Amino acid sequence: MTVRVLVADDHEAVRTGLVMILSAAEGVEVVGEAGDGDAAVRRARDLRPDVVLMDVRMPTTDGITATRELVADGVCAVLVLTTFDHDEYVFAALRAGAAGFLLKSVDAARLVDGARRVAAGEGVLEPGVTPRVIAAAVSAEPAGEAPPGVDDLTEREREVFAELGEGLSNQEIGRRLHLSEATVKTHVSRVLAKLDLRSRTQAAILASRWAGQAST
Secondary structure, three states, X not given: OOEEEEEEOOOHHHHHHHHHHHHOOOOEEEEEEEXXXXXXXXXXXXXXXXXXXXXXXXXXXXXXXXXXXXXXXOOOEEEEEEOOOOHHHHHHHHHOOOOXXXXXXXXXXXXXXXXXXHHOOOOEEOOOOHHHHHHHHHHHOOOOOOOOOHHHOOHHHHHHHHHHOOOOOHHHHHHHHOOOHHHHHHHHHHHHHHHOOOOHHHHHHHHHHHHHHHOO
């Protein structure tokens, strides 16, 4: 499957470099570029890429607002890529529904892998921010309370939800639960719908928090 990517960054040199990296990867096609948030939203609606690689700080509309708009309308998945390792950006991106968050210092292989994983319906987080995100998520919820909507999950959906909390891919979940990747993807979609979540990454964080409460 060819992964179709739109690159949104207001710095032309950075944008050109990202396009070069992605275009050189097998099975990845850069279908467009955008230099500001408004253009990112407009071009994504026109081109319908699988993934938008989204900068945070951009003119007109910032990347967080653009992400929220695209995800809420089901236009495409968003992988946020920024220079700034600030918690406010991480949490804002994930609340907006970004499927992933990486720093611009990421190497080419991980960038391409991140785009492919997000296009496949999976999530990706910069390793350095993952513990902080989970710790903040756990402390934000009163202990002992199940996330809203969990009671509506079927037994199999609960199993998939729990595996999401361990950060497993669809393929890994399928192997563990003896399911096909397509079946896992269907269950993940149902979990997101029932829990009113915008992304798999949000589900993974929620599942980690739920598992932490259950163990206390």
